[in-house]
Amino acid sequence: MAVNYEYYRIFYYVAKYQNLTQAAAALYSSQPNVTRAMKQLEHELGCQLLVRSNKGIRLTAEGEQLYSHVAVAFEQLQMGETELLQSLGLQGGTVSIGASETALHLFLLEKLRLFLEQYPGIRMKVYNLNSPQALQALLGGQIDYAVTTSPGRLPPSIRAVPLKTFQDILAGGSRFAHLGQAAQTPGTSSSAGPTPAPTPISLRDLSCCPLVALDRHTTTYDLYNRFYLECGLVWEPDIQVATADLILPMLENNLGIGFLPLELAEKSLAEGRIFQIPIKETIPHRSICLMYDVGKHLHAPARALWELLTAP
Secondary structure, eight states, rough: OOOHHHHHHHHHHHHHTTOOHHHHTTTTOOHHHHHHHHHHHHHHSSSSSSSETTTTTEEHHHHHHHHHHHHHHHHHHHHHHHHHHHTTTSSSSEEEEEEEEHHHIIIIIHHHHHHHHOOOOOOEEEEEHHHHHHHHHHHHHSSSSEEEEESSSTTTTEEEEEEEEEOOEEEEOOGGGGGGGGOOOOOOOOOOSSOOOOOBGGGGGGGSSOOOOOOSSSHHHHHHHHHHHTTTTTOOEEEESGGGGGHHHHTTSSSEEEEHHHHHHHHHTTTSSSSSSSBBBOOEEEEEEEEEETTTTOHHHHHHHHEEEEHH
């Protein structure tokens, strides 16, 4: 049944006020126009919705039944319109982000704080996801952006913008402190001057040490798998964890050695809870990237966040 939806809007106000004059005023219309629309709606639906009398208007049982649905629909539309107007003015709206642990700690948390200070009316939804999970959420339309470490190969509809580069180190707890101690150069003593730098160790010589790493369903796992292959080694972590923030406590508790961002390790290094292990091989630099779907329209709050995240 192709009923003119304008009739339902008029019916909403007539049923709400149960007065044709008040309904017409709310609609910026005239009482005859409202009366004509209601008669047409009753004709098209094939039932009586209103009972008119000298005392005013009341709804029939059919009118009450229809109003229970029309009221919900119309009020939802009003709410949607209000939220849209607020978001266009950056006074409301919601932005959703999928972010990895590393991206959150090294880059995103501070940026989100600044964003919400600037736009306090905007709601922020942050989902803690690894890179593959964030990519799937982005493709599925569940999030506006994904902020993770460098992704692998991306689908044609997804683009990645580098936001920050960082460097990993290899480290271990007190059990492995000797691997980071300064080795004495032949013919010198510790009292002969400044302490010499530690002697780098080959990854091959560290193969007997238990290795802590992210699990195989992450881009970090894939990165180190390629790195070890390039070094002629096999990447076989002894302990695999689900999120990057679990690596540091594993190292501090002497469960193994592992790669982690220097920025996340600095406090533990300074306090002597972990020790950096210098290696001969060059650990690849990594990036935190902002991923987005080129086919998705970005609403005003999402565009504002984009500008903040990508600002120099």
